[in-house]
Amino acid sequence: MVVIMKPGTTESDIEKMISYVKDMGLDVMVNKGVDCTVLGLLGDTSRIDPDTLMLNIHVDRVMRIAEPFKKASRKFHPDSTVVRVGDAEIGKEKTFTVIAGPCSVESEEQIIEVAESVKESGAKLLRGGAFKPRTSPYSFQGLELEGIALLKEAKEKTGLPIVTEIMSPAMVETFEESVDIIQVGARNMQNFDLLKELGKSSKPILLKRGLSSTIEEWLMSAEYILAGGNSNVILCERGIRTFETYTRNTLDLSAIPAVKRLSHLPVIVDPSHSAGMSWMVEPLSLAAMAVGADGLIVEVHNCPEKALCDGAQSLNPGQFKNLMQKLKGIGSNLGLEV
Amino acid sequence: MVVIMKPGTTESDIEKMISYVKDMGLDVMVNKGVDCTVLGLLGDTSRIDPDTLMLNIHVDRVMRIAEPFKKASRKFHPDSTVVRVGDAEIGKEKTFTVIAGPCSVESEEQIIEVAESVKESGAKLLRGGAFKPRTSPYSFQGLELEGIALLKEAKEKTGLPIVTEIMSPAMVETFEESVDIIQVGARNMQNFDLLKELGKSSKPILLKRGLSSTIEEWLMSAEYILAGGNSNVILCERGIRTFETYTRNTLDLSAIPAVKRLSHLPVIVDPSHSAGMSWMVEPLSLAAMAVGADGLIVEVHNCPEKALCDGAQSLNPGQFKNLMQKLKGIGSNLGLEV
Amino acid sequence: MVVIMKPGTTESDIEKMISYVKDMGLDVMVNKGVDCTVLGLLGDTSRIDPDTLMLNIHVDRVMRIAEPFKKASRKFHPDSTVVRVGDAEIGKEKTFTVIAGPCSVESEEQIIEVAESVKESGAKLLRGGAFKPRTSPYSFQGLELEGIALLKEAKEKTGLPIVTEIMSPAMVETFEESVDIIQVGARNMQNFDLLKELGKSSKPILLKRGLSSTIEEWLMSAEYILAGGNSNVILCERGIRTFETYTRNTLDLSAIPAVKRLSHLPVIVDPSHSAGMSWMVEPLSLAAMAVGADGLIVEVHNCPEKALCDGAQSLNPGQFKNLMQKLKGIGSNLGLEV
Amino acid sequence: MVVIMKPGTTESDIEKMISYVKDMGLDVMVNKGVDCTVLGLLGDTSRIDPDTLMLNIHVDRVMRIAEPFKKASRKFHPDSTVVRVGDAEIGKEKTFTVIAGPCSVESEEQIIEVAESVKESGAKLLRGGAFKPRTSPYSFQGLELEGIALLKEAKEKTGLPIVTEIMSPAMVETFEESVDIIQVGARNMQNFDLLKELGKSSKPILLKRGLSSTIEEWLMSAEYILAGGNSNVILCERGIRTFETYTRNTLDLSAIPAVKRLSHLPVIVDPSHSAGMSWMVEPLSLAAMAVGADGLIVEVHNCPEKALCDGAQSLNPGQFKNLMQKLKGIGSNLGLEV
Missing domain, CATH: 3.30.70.1140 (Phospho-2-dehydro-3-deoxyheptonate aldolase; domain 1)
Known part of the structure; x- marks a missing residue:
């Protein structure tokens, strides 16, 4: 200093x-x-x-000359952290892990159908929102506890571990019991009371980058969890706010090699939320792999009978299957197991 | 739409x-x-x-053609909301309310001395941080409950109502009992679980604008509190993140007339955090009054004997007294009671 | 509308x-x-x-419902534009074109040595700065006309067409005679008088995106050139200004699929300026290919004897050769000719 | 360093x-x-x-520890620069100078009528656009040389010196002969070839801040002009690009005290372009005075007979007269001559 x-x-x-x-x-x-x-x-x-x-x-x-984070720094912890959940080894060298599932859990039928289909295509974990952070108090806030129960059911049926978002320190105990990876959303990246509680959890934490956060602030939020005693943190780049309006957010892929150099923590990419358009998920996913990410968290939705379907940012099961095949193709060239 | x-x-x-x-x-x-x-x-x-x-x-x-907020909109509520606390009537026409006090509560002596001095200079409420949101887990996190107790003591001595920041839904009950205005910090502007709890509170809420939030997102967060049943929301502009590095943040003074037109809620300005430099507090405070804000929340610190003092962004009691006199001068020209 | x-x-x-x-x-x-x-x-x-x-x-x-650009829009021009210069066909389907060379032309020896080495590794065009836009009037402004002459010499020796930046409408005639592709830098993206002059040129224009420009503004600047009668415009993403300070700028790779969908113009990526760090050039280049760019413009510098070398953002010839091999590897998987 | x-x-x-x-x-x-x-x-x-x-x-x-600008720095030039044009002394202590006029010169009748009315209300200089930087090549680009001729006519009639924007180094000679203050627009703030030419001019330069420029970059652009030998530079804050969409740009009023401390150059504010809404011009103008600006450049438009009038961001002559009276009121309290 x-x-x-x-x-x-x-x-x-x-x-x-x-x-x-x-x-x-x-x-x-x-x-x-x-x-x-x-x-x-x-x-x-x-x-x-x-x-x-x-x-x-x-x-x-x-x-500052030295970085303000210590436990998150690769300098003091040269070996990459590998987070093991079910069959997945997130952050392991030469491994690329895909998490997939719907934005929101909507029904038993939906979550089980999606879970089975993404498993078949090669996803290692199931995602699905039960508690939803919404800009408007009038928007659907998720199925909440019922959503968690449905995720558990899908896990029982498919064996896929489940990832879902937490919004309040009061819910940590419930998540601890029911969920395999606890997700912290972009808007809560600096909810320090929540981070402190998660530092005491035994479950891995998927920490999304805040919409306007620097990489340093993001790693400092990881430091809160690590400092509390929980060493299983997975970082997730999900797009930052820029002046561009064509895409919802701007996926910062240069953050991936930066984080891999600064920190030993695994880092994955969310290509669905950042762009907000399903046709952009494939090119962004391939680029995430090429740039060195440890995996993806992708939205996949099924809705065979509904008139209003094909979510703006979600892939359908067929599109997801195609994506997985392309990832395996490039992955084989890069020596990655998908 | x-x-x-x-x-x-x-x-x-x-x-x-x-x-x-x-x-x-x-x-x-x-x-x-x-x-x-x-x-x-x-x-x-x-x-x-x-x-x-x-x-x-x-x-x-x-x-969208119509705004997504309703309870916060002036369209459906043309009369300005006035929040009454102690002697203060925040948002009342032709009134300019100043809240002052230290960034953090440090000791009994400190908080009482500052409270007495800002009261004498014309402040209507006392601010002081007890729970502090810090980017680093290793930084001082505030005196917490002891800080709240010291603020109450200062209130007893001076009669000034107290404003302090909350960081977790679990603390709402405690704040409800002890505090006169509950502050939500910029990093928690979209901590929706906290906003929902505060919607049930009987105390006025001071809602700071998020670092990269649009005015619409800010008013949507106010809408969460209003929709929960608490109609006493005071908005506070405290600077937004821009590419400028000379000032810590960029105070968005054009947001003040924008918010006054869009909403009936009172809006005040924090000139201390935005600039991060004490010498800039005076010009920004005068500009905030000229642009139409309903008041200010200003950091004032006392430390006559300490070697390390004169906080980067805090005024000392003498500087605050001068500021109040200048505000009264311009205020008289604008027909405002300070 | x-x-x-x-x-x-x-x-x-x-x-x-x-x-x-x-x-x-x-x-x-x-x-x-x-x-x-x-x-x-x-x-x-x-x-x-x-x-x-x-x-x-x-x-x-x-x-607006329709886009404000017309000649640049794919809607009215569904076939992709291919810009042909020397052996290169920039924008041709299944083709990935690499432009390489030093940031600044420094000497005859330097530019010829770099030109020969990048040609051998597979670059199709040579880049090199002669007129340099510098934030400070006291910084080196380039060799100017002498730099152009040295580039022409390198072209004669190697057969590689040359790309260099123009800064003033007064220089269009000189560039027209000497240069194969005329580059417009990020700071001049909205120098409308320059764009108008370039609309009358017969040479292809490489139009870099402004530091804080939206995709729409970028395409509107291309529209200026197209509307002037010059249909050979190559777009170049080079990083946008964000709050991140670890990288110099944030490479917006999601802009590539967006631009390919909105416009028929070829779009390439500059991975050197955006990150400002040579070790990041490789992952960003691979990601640019995976996301669908038509090519790259990469900084390569040689300096075997100098003490102060290995430019912060430049690859040396050996690193560039490695990069080209990796690009060919992934390219073969994606069906791209590099 | x-x-x-x-x-x-x-x-x-x-x-x-x-x-x-x-x-x-x-x-x-x-x-x-x-x-x-x-x-x-x-x-x-x-x-x-x-x-x-x-x-x-x-x-x-x-x-860097020291600032990279020298001639623009107050450190090496403690006395404030005063730019004298006609009756105006821009930058003089206790003086507040108002420049007013239409966005574009449209006709002889229009410019003379506006010039006479703003003079009567107290403006010291006349502004009016002849060459207009437009995002679209299909938008009206201004009356160009005819516009300059009409401005000169208005100057003859009223005695008001004229301010208008230059867009190309090729026009410096023409402006040198016809114009009293040469304006550089936000998009040309880093058009270094233009800045170099203006460094040789004998006329004062009004240098607008770029849309996403830092204060340091802005002062470095001033340094280009000063280093060229022209010491009469007036800075103009006109709003920066932020995520806020309600206002067109965000007027950075905290830049005013920052620039006054860092530099000896006068700095004025453009409240019309930043907000893009005429009803916001008054509060922003009063705030600009309160925060310490040396003056304003305000858009005023007349259009008594046209159906489509009352420009989105322009005041009409009556509104401008009211504004001048309010400025005089607050100015008297602050000891400023308007």
Whole structure:
């Protein structure tokens, strides 16, 4: 960490700052420049809050050199984390894991039919929303506990472990009992009370990136869970907010190699929510594989009889089957097992 | 709401869509154009989710004409809402209310000293953080319940009602008993489970705008609280994330007249967090008054003896006194009571 | 185009608006709703400026249904455009074209050495900057005309056609004589006077996307060139500005399938500038191929003897050779000729 | 400037870097930390391009401490620049200058009528667009040279100096002869060839901020003009692109105190383009004054006989007169002469 003192700061004020920093258990290297003095802080600065240093009236700027996350950092944990759930080994080298299922659980028939079909096509886990975060209080909020029960039924029938979203710390106990991977949605990425509770859970956490979050903020949210004692965190890139309006969000695929370098945690991609258009799921999924993601979480919906179907962002079972075949094709070239 | 069907949609598919919409209790006007057919949906469309309509494969786009919020809309509630707490009447015409206090409650001495000084300068309410949302799990998380107790003590001494931030639905009961205005921070603006709980509270809610939220999303979050039965919502603009790095966030002052036109709810400005620099608080506060805000929430910190003081974004009591005098000056010209 | 009149507009004012629109040669469908009247404008609305309609005090909003670009639209030009330069056929189905070379032309030795090496590895065109857009007036602005001369020399030696950036309408004549593809940089994407001049050129134009441009604005800039009579436009995605700071810009790979659907123009990807880090060039290049781009423009630098080398964002010739082999591998799986 | 070497860099590679920097005429302070070595560069680093240093494979990061602009910096030029044109003294302490006029020059009658009316209300300069940057090649591009001629006529009639936008370096000579202040639009803020030409002009330049530019980039563009020898630059904040869609752009009023502190150049505000709605011009104008701007550039349009009038973002002469009275009211309280 580098602390730049304001031009004109007196010797005595610089000395006070140095003592203050040394009291925190750090060493200090002093650079006296023409315009200003620069302090280099040496030691474990991950626990230091730059804003606290900025409280000193003589400090001009504070710049981090080391990353503020530690448990999530590959630097201190060079081996990649592998999260094992059922048959899946998410994050394992040369492995590409696909999670699939409907946006919302709607009925017993629906979830079981989708579960069976995605399993046949090669999905390793089943996703499905029971508690839904909705911008409007008047929109459908999900089947809630009934949805969880239906997911469990689908798991019993197919053997696929289940992934579903949590929205409140009060629900952690219920999820702990019923769910295989607990998903934190983009809007709750900085719901710190929820993250703290999940740090105590024994279940893997799928942590989606916030809509306008930086990679550092995302890894700091993972750090909350890891610091609480839960080391099974899977990151999920799902698109960020940009000025583009043609796609709902902009899938940040360059975040994948960045995260793989910065952190040992597995990172998967959600190509369905980001684009919001089913025809874009295939090219984005292939690109996610090519860029180095550890897997996908894809929306698949079935609706043979309904007039209003073919969800804007969901694949139908046939389209998903085609996607899996293409992924296996490119995967074989890249040496990946899908 | 306007639904644009894809070019080449058959008569029969258009008829199915029309029946579907009529089944929701709406009327439909049909526009057959050269390229495509456009349906105008008439009736109460606020409860219709555009995404659901997009599920129809023949729908090209859905565009809202009416706003998706109803209880928060000035259209259906032309009179401005006035939130009354202690002596303050936030949102009352020709009134400008100032809330002030430290970022975090640190000690009994600190909070009482600040409370007395801001009261003398003209603040109507006391703010102070007890539960602090922090990006890093290693940063100070606030004095928590002890902080609430100290705020209550300061209230007893000065008579100033207290405003403090809540972070979890589990704390609503405690806040209900102890606090006068419950603040929802920017990161929790779309913590829907928390908003639902606050909808049942009898206390006014100060709802900060999310860092990358649109005005519509902000008003939809207010709608959650209003729909739950709590009509006392105060909106607070606190800066949005932009590419500018000189200021921490960019205070969106044009949001103030926009919100005043769209909604009947009072809206105040936080000039401290947005800029992150104490010298910018004064010009931004004067601008907030000039642009039509109903008040301010300002950080004020005291620390006469400490070496490390003069918070990067906090005013000291003397600076706050000066600010209040300038506000009274311009306020008198604008016919505002400060 | 849909025009929404304000609630309460009188019959007579609506009639005036209808006459006004009909005078522009359009037909109008009238939708009288409960709250407001909606006009559907039928005919060629691409020449209508929504802002002009907004000048009417009774208009609430104007929404486009058709795209504002016509010559760039796939709707009116279903066959993909193929730009032929030397051996390259950019945009041809099942073809993936790679352009490579240094960021800046530095010397005769450098440009010829790089040209020979990238040719051997399979690049079809040579890139190299002669005129450099620099944020600071004090930064190196390129070798300018001397750089152009050196590029021509490299072309003579290797047969590779050359691509370089233009910065001013005054230089169009010079580029017309010397260059094979004229590049428009991100900062000049809306330099309309330059675009107009390039519309009269006989050379293909490589149009980079602006740092904060939407896809629609990008295609409108292409429309300027096409409308001027030059039908050889290649689009180039090079990363957009987002809040992420780890990468210099965020490569928007979802823009590729979007542009391929909206337009018939070829679109290539610049993986070097977007990330700003050489180790990220390979994964982003593979992802660009997988997502459906027509090719790449990659920075390659040679500097065997210099102490300060291995540019932050440039590959060296060996790295580039490896990249080409990986592209050929995945390409063969996708049926693409590289 | 601080250069952070990668962990594990050898002594010999660090020595090479130090020699390289010393060869540029700078002094170096060396900080050997536990993880890495940090070099502090002392001397005039404004001419050093951080990207060039990043070319060294052993450099991890380069961070500026000093600002990269020099001639635009208040540090080296503490007195505020005052630009004098006609009666106006833009940037003079305790002075607030208003520029007004139509978006586009449309006819002799129009421009003269508006010029006379805004003069009467207190505007010191006349604005009017002759060359218009338009997103679509099919939109009206302005009266061009005829527009300039009409502006000159209005100047003769009223004595008001004229401000109009330039779009191409080829037009600098014409503008030099005819115009009093040459405006550079937001889309041309980084049209460096244009900025270089304007650096040689004797006329003041009104430099609008780019839609997604940082304050530093904006001041670097001013630096181009100043470095060319033209010291009369007026900055103009006109709104930045954000995710908000209710307003066309987001007026960044916090940029005003930031720029006044960083630079000695005058800075004015355009409240018309940013919001895009005439009813928002008044609150934003008052806020611009309160926040410390040196003046405004406001759109005023007259159209007594036309059916389609009252421009979405333009005030009519009566509204402008009211605005000027309110500005004088608050101005008197703030000690400003309007």
